[in-house]
Amino acid sequence: xxxxxxxxxxxxxxxxxxxxxxxxxxxxxxxxxxxxxxxxxxxxxxxxxxxxxxxxxxxxxxxxxxxxxxxxxxxxxxxxxxxxxxxxxxxxxxxxxxxxxxxxxxxxxxxxxxxxxxxxxxxxxxxxxxxxxxxxxxxxxxxxxxxxxxxxxxxx
Amino acid sequence: xxxxxxxxxxxxxxxxxxxxxxxxxxxxxxxxxxxxxxxxxxxxxxxxxxxxxxxxxxxxxxxxxxxxxxxxxxxxxxxxxxxxxxxxxxxxxxxxxxxxxxxxxxxxxxxxxxxxx
Amino acid sequence: xxxxxxxxxxxxxxxxxxxxxxxxxxxxxxxxxxxxxxxxxxxxxxxxxxxxxxxxxxxxxxxxxxxxxxxxxxxxxxxxxxxxxxxxxxxxxxxxxxxxxxxxxxxxxxxxxxxxxxxxxxxxxxxxxxxxxxxxxxxxxxxxxxxxxxxxx
Numbered sequence: 283x284x285x286x287x288x289x290x291x292x293x294x295x296x297x298x299x300x301x302x303x304x305x306x307x308x309x310x311x312x313x314x315x316x317x318x319x320x321x322x323x324x325x326x327x328x329x330x331x332x333x334x335x336x337x338x339x340x341x342x343x344x345x346x347x348x349x350x351x352x353x354x355x356x357x358x359x360x361x362x363x364x365x366x367x368x369x370x371x372x373x374x375x376x377x378x379x380x381x382x383x384x385x386x387x388x389x390x391x392x393x394x395x396x397x398x399x400x401x402x403x404x405x406x407x408x409x410x411x412x413x414x415x416x417x418x419x420x421x422x423x424x425x426x427x428x429x430x431x432x433x434x435x436x437x438x
Numbered sequence: 439x440x441x442x443x444x445x446x447x448x449x450x451x452x453x454x455x456x457x458x459x460x461x462x463x464x465x466x467x468x469x470x471x472x473x474x475x476x477x478x479x480x481x482x483x484x485x486x487x488x489x490x491x492x493x494x495x496x497x498x499x500x501x502x503x504x505x506x507x508x509x510x511x512x513x514x515x516x517x518x519x520x521x522x523x524x525x526x527x528x529x530x531x532x533x534x535x536x537x538x539x540x541x542x543x544x545x546x547x548x549x550x551x552x553x554x555x
Numbered sequence: 556x557x558x559x560x561x562x563x564x565x566x567x568x569x570x571x572x573x574x575x576x577x578x579x580x581x582x583x584x585x586x587x588x589x590x591x592x593x594x595x596x597x598x599x600x601x602x603x604x605x606x607x608x609x610x611x612x613x614x615x616x617x618x619x620x621x622x623x624x625x626x627x628x629x630x631x632x633x634x635x636x637x638x639x640x641x642x643x644x645x646x647x648x649x650x651x652x653x654x655x656x657x658x659x660x661x662x663x664x665x666x667x668x669x670x671x672x673x674x675x676x677x678x679x680x681x682x683x684x685x686x687x688x689x690x691x692x693x694x695x696x697x698x699x700x701x702x703x704x705x706x707x708x
Contacts, residue, residue: 288640288642288660288662288675289524290565290660290675290677291524292563292565292677293524293527293528294563295528295531295532295535297535297538297539299538299539299542300542300543301542301546305542306538306542309538309541309542315541315545318541319534319537319538319540319541320534320537320538323537358631358644360644360646360653360656361646361653361656361681363559366559367559367561367681369656369679369681371631371633371644371656371658373633373634380634381523382523383633383634383642383644383658383660384527384658385644385656385657385658385677385679387561387563387679389559389561399535399538401531401535402561402563402679403527403528403531404563404565404658404677404678404679405524405527405658405677406642406658406660406675406677407523407524408634408640
């Protein structure tokens with residue numbers, strides 16, 4: 283028997299930057315700029331990157347350890363208000379398996395001295411198969427994954 | 439569904455700290471006593487105990503005292519993939535948004551050119 | 556510059572159907588069936604539902620009170636697991652203004668010989684045009700219509 287579970291969650295992160303909203307927004311709308319802060323320092327190199335920043339445009343990013351599982355990020359831009367707001371939907375694949383779909387809102391508010399950035403992600407995560415017979419195996423794999431992820435985070 | 443926030447916040451807190459990540463990493467290799475956990479860490483035992491309390495509160499780690507020895511172990515069912523994913527997404531964006539701050543500082547138009555570290 | 560704001564909201568609606576999951580799922584997957592229940596209130600003028608039911612496929616329909624603003628619904632299918640789950644993102648426009656973007660998850664869970672359908676919407680309402688209360692109300696109305704459609708099958 284397979285049981286599928288979808289889990290929903292929302293989180294919000296805020297930052298204040300000493301830069302005008304137009305400059306902060308440009309760091310999201312320009313491919314080179316975005317790559318410099320969002321992707322360059324991540325654990326794995328980027329092997330594919332498509333970036334089409336407009337309503338209806340998409341971003342496509344593939345990373346992952348060389349010879350290992352492909353991590354694929356595919357986004358569609360739903361709403362763009364220059365210097366003020368970006369809303370995009372994205373999904374993530376690990377290898378062939380879609381593991382989540384999320385809606386991301388980024389807001390840029392002018393404040394004294396700079397910009398307050400508010401990042402909200404509303405996501406649904408697919409637990410995937412929860413095969414009763416394979417639960418022990420799943421736990422062991424889960425710990426291996428946790429172990430590997432922690433090593434990589436520490437190396438970053 | 440919304441009940442998720444409390445365990446997620448605790449798991450996120452637990453994983454966001456580098457010392458606690460080191461402790462969880464060690465425990466994922468097998469159980470350890472508190473002093474074994476503390477050995478490679480450059481801090482007082484009471485600081486280690488405080489970190490352990492956060493890990494136990496998050497449900498990631500269990501401990502049991504037998505005689506004078508407290509043994510800690512990973513709680514295998516505690517960190518389901520959904521919680522882990524969400525905690526990682528949040529932690530990953532916290533890091534990225536910090537780097538955005540650094541990027542904006544480095545590319546400030548009126549700043550004198552600085553050497554990148 | 557226009558004052559911009561957003562409001563994020565999540566709501567869940569559950570309904571039970573006597574029919575098993577594949578039959579309820581079919582009411583979503585088949586364009587002719589969906590057009591029978593996925594409609595606006597009585598008296599609204601409406602366009603034809605366009606549905607390309609596949610991951611990456613699009614769905615659209617519009618309608619509104621005669622002489623009033625036109626509501627446009629445009630969706631992209633993000634994930635489909637036949638007879639089990641549908642995930643999509645959709646935008647609502649009133650005339651030319653985008654009023655919301657939402658992530659909608661529909662799960663078809665077996666419940667005895669029937670189905671427990673669970674719909675979760677995670678929405679961002681834009682610039683004060685809509686709120687969680689009226690969207691949830693409107694969505695409940697759609698499920699009433701789905702229930703009536705399933706009874707007629």
